């Protein structure tokens with residue numbers, strides 16, 4: 001992508017804040033103009049002092065002459081007052097300058113962050129199967145920051161540098177073109193060195209950033225795996241793994257630090273040489289009487305103004321480059337099309353909740369490819385997880401799904417709510433292909449309580465209702481899920497914080513919270529994916545006894561490894577390796593003496609606690 005493209009993109013980003021940016025950059029013009037004219041007053045003051053000693057007349061700077069000022073009619077106090085007033089004006093303008101560029105840049109940064117968050121929420125689960133969370137985190141933090149730095153300080157410092165160099169050069173030329181040319185001799189060198197170093201700095205910085213994304217991901221994984229490693233006393237495993245990455249990261253950071261350490265001293269040295277040239281040649285001109293002592297002083301002042309912007313310019317260039325790269329990554333992310341979206345003429349699901357699955361065959365997309373995939377991994381082609389699955393679920397009816405691990409039971413549930421997309425013409429809700437239904441209405445109608453649930457760092461009440469009901473209604477759902485008594489015993493009841501920064505729940509409690517959460521969503525089709533596997537037999541019985549109440553006015557799909565959990569269902573299907581191998585009622589399946597009957601016998605014979 002070209003510079004022009006990036007330029008247009010930045011212009012488009014800035015558009016909503018253009019008035020503010022105009023005010024900010026306008027203030028910058030005033031500041032810089034005041035800053036470069038102020039030394040002229042100083043020159044007059046110096047000349048006046050010198051004139052008092054030698055009875056010479058002071059030089060009138062050309063710019064003063066243009067506006068009709070005559071240095072000879074100034075007093076030293078006038079000249080110094082002029083200097084101070086300009087200085088004051090410049091500093092007063094710094095406030096509107098910062099407020100009108102830096103503040104809007106934060107707003108623009110926030111806009112980018114919100115757009116990313118919206119996109120993260122939109123993307124489908126299949127995307128996250130392939131993405132690295134470290135990359136996503138780095139996008140939302142580092143890249144947003146770098147974009148913001150480009151839009152705020154980058155633009156400001158860059159504009160400042162260009163403006164100062166132009167203004168200073170202009171004023172210097174009016175003072176003495178000869179001396180100006182001499183002073184400018186080292187400038188091309190400075191520009192080249194700045195450019196080189198800022199490029200090197202940029203490349204190395206990018207390297208570090210990229211690495212940081214990987215490192216963040218490793219760190220996250222380490223935290224997640226900590227319990228396991230401690231339990232197995234295998235901390236060394238992670239130490240070695242993380243240590244390697246961390247050492248590489250250190251090396252990259254040192255490479256960056258080295259170029260940064262070179263940058264400023266080199267520039268400083270080169271400016272020292274420019275100043276030396278002014279002193280040598282300017283001093284000679286003063287001695288020869290070609291320029292006044294005031295002009296000489298003003299020259300020194302103005303040349304010293306140049307070093308800041310030159311360094312600033314290098315910084316601005318690297319901010320811009322970083323920002324461009326980051327913005328491009330962000331734009332790439334924003335351009336990712338969510339795989340699962342509303343069809344153009346999506347309609348809302350309104351029926352009573354009759355589900356019908358027709359010859360459903362499904363395979364997950366292949367594993368992630370790219371530099372991060374271990375090279376030893378077999379090149380797996382997408383494996384079919386469900387084969388020709390068909391069943392009907394009438395409104396208000398219940399379906400049991402039983403089968404060994406990895407049979408595809410959870411996969412089936414994900415397809416019903418379009419968490420992954422089933423092929424067209426395979427899943428129908430109330431006679432309508434679910435791919436034609438609006439996602440929102442479908443996911444309100446069909447709710448899956450998943451096998452592993454996630455606890456948000458929030459209260460029990462809000463974890464149950466996900467803010468869809470007032471907090472004081474949460475108990476309605478936990479009661480049905482047989483969790484109420486245990487919540488009541490928590491330190492702050494329904495106000496107890498859960499999740500990462502709060503209380504952790506037992507496996508069985510989490511499962512029941514998942515059920516309560518699904519009930520709170522009040523779906524027309526309730527799918528419980530193995531939600532009773534971690535509860536004791538008595539709790540299981542109590543929940544199953546509540547089932548009629550839970551399924552009141554809705555259809556239900558119960559998934560389990562255990563016969564007891566599905567035996568009351570109107571129909572039961574046995575899923576094995578993605579195929580329906582048996583189907584019927586409990587009694588029919590027992591009579592069929594297949595997998596179901598065998599499992600029932602095993603579980604009755606002591607397998608079932």
Ligand SMILES: Nc1ncnc2c1ncn2[C@@H]1O[C@H](COP(=O)(O)OP(=O)(O)OP(=O)(O)O)[C@@H](O)[C@H]1O
Pocket residue numbers: 129364365385403404405406407408409410411412451530
């Ligand atoms: N996101 C995914 N990407 C790729 N393959 C997957 C994904 N999720 C599951 N699978 C694979 O699909 C197959 C079926 O998995 P699924 O989770 O549906 O089984 P299950 O019947 O629910 O098993 P369990 O009883 O253990 O919960 C498994 O072989 C699994 O490895």
Ligand SMILES: [Mg+2]
Pocket residue numbers: 409410411451529530
């Ligand atoms: Mg499962």
